[in-house]
Amino acid sequence: xxxxxxxxxxxxxxxxxxxxxLVVGQTRATDFTLVDIEGNTFxxxxxxxxxxxxxxxxxxxxxxxxxxxxLKSLYDEYSRDQLExxxxxxxxxxxxxxxxxxxxxxxxxxxxxxxxxxxxxVTYIPRTFLVDAEGYTRYDHTGWSGAGDESELRxxxxxxxxxxxxxxxxxxxxxIPFELITIIGGTIIVFLVIGLVVARQMLKRxxxxxxxxxxxxxxx
Numbered sequence: 001x002x003x004x005x006x007x008x009x010x011x012x013x014x015x016x017x018x019x020x021x022l023v024v025g026q027t028r029a030t031d032f033t034l035v036d037i038e039g040n041t042f043x044x045x046x047x048x049x050x051x052x053x054x055x056x057x058x059x060x061x062x063x064x065x066x067x068x069x070x071l072k073s074l075y076d077e078y079s080r081d082q083l084e085x086x087x088x089x090x091x092x093x094x095x096x097x098x099x100x101x102x103x104x105x106x107x108x109x110x111x112x113x114x115x116x117x118x119x120x121x122v123t124y125i126p127r128t129f130l131v132d133a134e135g136y137t138r139y140d141h142t143g144w145s146g147a148g149d150e151s152e153l154r155x156x157x158x159x160x161x162x163x164x165x166x167x168x169x170x171x172x173x174x175x176i177p178f179e180l181i182t183i184i185g186g187t188i189i190v191f192l193v194i195g196l197v198v199a200r201q202m203l204k205r206x207x208x209x210x211x212x213x214x215x216x217x218x219x220x
Contacts, residue, residue, distance in 0.1 A: 029054075029131040030119045034088070034110040037097045042086075042108060045135060049084035051160050054129040056122045058089050059099040063144040064126040068103050070150045074157065075107050082161055088112050130156055 033043040044052065055071060057064035075085050085107035089096055093111045100109045120129065130139035130153075139156045141149065 027137045029129065029135055029137045030116075031135070032114050032116045032119065034112070034114055034116065036108050036110045037093055037100060042110075044086070044131070047084050047086075048133075049081055050133045051078075051083045051157055052131040053083065053085045053157070054120075054131065055085065055087040056089075056117060056120070056125050056127040057087055058125055059091060059095060061125050065103075066146065067126050067128075067144045067149075068105065070153070071107070072104065074154070078157075078161075083157065084108070086110065088116055090117060128153065130160060132160055 029044065031043065031045045033041065035041050044054075053071070053074070055067070057067070059065075071085055071087070074083060077083075087105065087107065087109045088111075089109075090112045096109055096111055099105075120127070124142050126144050127142045128139070129137055132138050138160055139153075141153070143149070
């Protein structure tokens with residue numbers, strides 16, 4: 001029985017460890033449906049590209065304008081099954097249509113009519129997200145400072161396409177790693193289970209009755 005309890009506890013540790021590896025650093029991107037400036041309805045989860053770049057911007061934003069040539073270069077460099085770009089602004093459709101035409105933005109450009117800015121917690125722009133084919137956010141960056149940000153963005157896209165990309169953002173969680181917490185928790189469960197089994201076995205162990213004890217003393 002004790003061996004079985006130990007094996008059960010070990011199984012729990014393994015399950016917790018695998019769960020931590022699968023969950024840590026993976027945030028599901030909020031799904032949304034919008035209509036682009038061409039009148040086409042699209043849904044994030046229906047995009048088939050391996051990497052989806054979501055760009056929150058505004059036509060009046062200087063850093064956003066500085067980012068556009070890089071987005072254009074990336075869009076031309078990769079095929080649509082590799083990379084899709086979605087630029088979202090809170091401005092009117094007419095403004096976005098004129099701007100996209102002037103800037104030669106051939107990718108998806110849409111007005112935020114569904115509260116996507118709020119869903120993604122966007123306060124400052126530009127803000128860039130990279131979402132993988134499974135719908136998980138792998139990169140989250142606010143602002144645009146030029147060559148450094150371009151290099152980082154390209155590196156993340158490349159690593160995601162090659163299957164080596166890890167989730168990343170400007171702010172990393174601090175404290176004890178979740179993997180360690182789950183392993184410690186699993187270990188504690190093991191000892192608790194073993195302790196309960198041992199205690200149960202001890203309680204089941206028969207004790208000599210008072211009568212038997214007296215008889216023994218008398219015979220001595």
